[in-house]
Amino acid sequence: MKFDLKKDGKRLFVVCLASVIMALNIKSFVRTGGLYPGGATGLALLIQRSASMFLHVAIPYSVVNIILNAIPVYIGFRFIGKKFTLYSCVTILLTGFLTDIIPGYVITYDTLLISIFGGLINGFVISMCLIVNATTGGTDFIAIFLSQKKGIDSWNLIFGLNAVILAIAGILFGWDKALYSIIFQYTSTQVLHLLYTKYQQQTLFIVTNRAWDVYEAISKVSHHGATIMNGEGPYEHEERQVVYSVVSRSESKEVIEAIQKTDSHAFINAVKTEHLAGKFYFKPNE
Template sequence: MVYAKSKEQKLWKKHLISIICVVIASFIMSCNIKSFVRAGNLLPGGFTGLSLLIQRIALELLGISLPYSIINITLNAIPAYIGFKTIGKKFTGYSILMIVLNSFLVDLIPAMPITSDPLLVSVFGGIFNGLAISIALHGKASSGGTDFIAVYLSDRWNTSSWNFVFGLNTIILMISGILFGWEAALYSIIFQFVSTQIIGQLYQRDQRTTLFIVTADPNSLEKALLTYTHHGITRFEGKGCYKDEPRTLLYTVVSANEVKDVVQFVRTYDPKAFVNITKSIKIDGRFYKEPME
């Protein structure tokens, strides 16, 4: 009974964290669009950028003012369906919440340009855009569109695919350059590049870290560690050269965002364990990844 209650509390805590992340990310992204993005006539890439591009084409070429919310929600309908089928129901649900909330906030928040310097707009707009997407991803959500593609490919390929998505966004920006001039389009590419780098630094689920754990008590630690992380472990027997005592090396690879928790877990079993933490550039083979749900 107590275990079931504790499990339910953890579940509600996860829901609450996800909703808070979605609200904060939506607000940051909406304010960014109505300040930096609009001030520099930039396109932030992805379906957000595509929505702004369609809105701009309709206004300047057809003289029709289309609401951003209708365009963005319509464009994201198909990616949301694909995300529901391939990534996870909860992830897609939170993503839809962010898409809708962000869409209406963009229509409701008044324009508030901070600076007209195109380079400052590109750099700081990209920083805030990357920050918003990273917060959403931390809450197991996304801003929709190409973010669905990035998360799906990252899970499929076991590596970060945000640079690949940056390439797709660059194509959208090139189209904008052909239609409305190259200066804004090139600054938009800087914006998107900065945003991609911020996501790469803040969102570590797609990054891998190798742990070399030297311990004198391997039997209890390795079994507990297997259960705790669900990651494979390779065991090497050796000898400590300083005291000439037997030592065991446990080799495992975890996600970068798991490192802190895993090291703390190791300490509970062996406070004297020596842990060497190294960044893994790429892995090839099976790797357990917690589902997005």
């Protein structure tokens, strides 16, 4: 693994900041509201509360969280990327340690407000980590693994898996907190969809007279290919070329800017891609 002082220093700062915010969110929102946020965090809290209530044993959050992340960390190291997994481990360990030692500060006792704003913060923190190629651990590893292997945006699938954790929490501790936790998890997932778009695709239709140059601009920025089709402008009955390409939403803005620099007269239509089958290039995680 090669390290760049500026780039990796920025990543380290972001994951440490994210760990602090995540720990504060757990102590000030999640635990105050008695919520179960899903993933390894929610399962760790569920195990903690079950041990405390039924066995009268206090288990440190960090210990449970590390154990639950053992298999996801292996998946990340084996299939996603070594540096990606390293920085994720920093987040997991630091979040667990801070959650155990920092004091909780109650902002509100309103469970609905806790569910909404706690979910917003949770989704924001996860997005912070993913943008710099790291995760908060747990099901994030699984979601990225599925996204890379299957070419799908799998966060909604993870939301479904988290519903199982919430169902168990509802059976053990009451359905009101479990139902509020669904609001928390849904809010978090929507923020994640909004801020992290690497595994979402966008289809570009570009009408141009410089099709080959446009293709090279797309390829240079995104490493994606394109299909060039011939067409006709019905108003002036002049021949036009249409470049068809699919790119990641996270890079579409940069691609469109490159196209406009190449051909300032190009007509560009960007359409959200709902489903994609076949090979699609994803920039590998380090």
